[in-house]
Amino acid sequence: MHTDAIAFAGYGTPDVLEPTAIDVPDPGPGQVRIRVHATTVNPLDLKLRSGAMAAFMPLNLPYVPGLELAGNVEASGPDVRHLAPGTAVFGAASHTYAGFALADAHRLAPIPQGMDYPHAAALPVAAEAAWRALEELDVDAGQILLIHGAAGGVGTLAVQFALARGARVIGTASATGIAHLTALGAAATTYGTGLAERVRALAPSGVDKVLDTSGADVLHDSIELAGNPDDVLTLADPMAAQAHGVRFSSGGGAGDRTADALAAVSTLHDNATLTQRIHQVLPLSQAARAHRIAEAGHLDGKIILAP
Incomplete structure (x- = not known):
């Protein structure tokens, strides 16, 4: 046809x-x-x-x-x-x-x-990326997850998935995205100079895991906050990931998590918590x-x- x-x-x-x-x-x-x-x-x-x-x-x-x-x-x-x-x-x-x-x-x-x-x-695309990243980081209840670019499409879903797992979420965004993140239930701060200090004010002992969806040159601060490059993953910056020794996830092939991601967003929708x-x-x-x-x-x- x-x-x-x-x-x-x-x-x-x-x-x-x-x-x-x-x-x-x-x-x-x-x-x-x-x-x-x-x-x-x-x-x-x-x-x-x-x-x-x-x-x-x-x-x-x-x-x-x-x-x-x-x-x-x-x-x-x-x-x-x-x-x-x-x-x-x-x-x-x-x-x-x-x-x-x-x-x-x-x-x-x-x-x-x-x-x-x-x-x-x-x-589908944003949900798969967000779900895959949380799975690869092994984000669990009680952990503190820092998400860069948290007000974007992937970041917004990662915030919701992480909160549904029982994690505490700190999101970074532009000034216009802060209200969106706090409405989702995340703590929030802006990008730019002094980022690490602002995150420490929200999490004095540091964070457990970091997800970068922004590609905004945040990996150095992320490693410092998490204490271990193995606990940092970027979806946006493969070259910087290699330079800093952190994980990069691109999905595709055996790493595709579409089915699980669609189930997860459906659950959020059915629970009236999907934004x-x-x-x-x-x-x-x-x-x-x-x-x-x-x-x-x-x-x-x-x-x-x-x-």
Whole structure:
């Protein structure tokens, strides 16, 4: 079958994103075909389109971006029993800037009751990264977790996951993000000079674990606060991680925690404790505009594209 999509045939500015038609094959073993009702703009979409990742992730052009979706199962592979046609689902997938997309069934979950498509689509990538980081750090009840970039999409979910585990959370953010963090139940302080001293004022004995989602040159202070580079993990800065001897987590392959992350956000939603923010919802036809908005920065949530 064919579906309308947005693709780029060459690297460049957002203007290389253009409408196209693509083939969507029937789902194979372990797969489902999804009618996409919402997808999102992620930082990786911007890097792939611009060519910034071309040396590391060469693409077959033309390329349809997209990493996550929410929609309805339209057809299931021969061995998929738990996601019947018509089921509203959300999860991780590739090439989601389209009316239909294929996805691995194990990276999808039913959308929780009462959650709409845009909010569901905004969750999978950020939730997987946040959940994976907490698992790799082995964050547990009673520990103090410091999260850099805590007001961002990944940080906001990491705060909520950690609090649900019984950890105490200290988040760093810009001045405009402090109220958001305190509303979530975290202690909060701002970035910049004197960061370590401000964190020590909140945790005089230091912290147990540190998660960096910001890439804002915070690893030296983080090691000092945690006392051990093994207790520091970054999702944002692989080069600095190597230089400081801390862990970097990029996910993918056997490290993918999508299924667990979707279950965790569903639990938060069902307990009425899930908080998330959406910056803007745009039609898929305005993907180029969405990329320009994302590149300008200062977002207070995900940009949603609705096919």
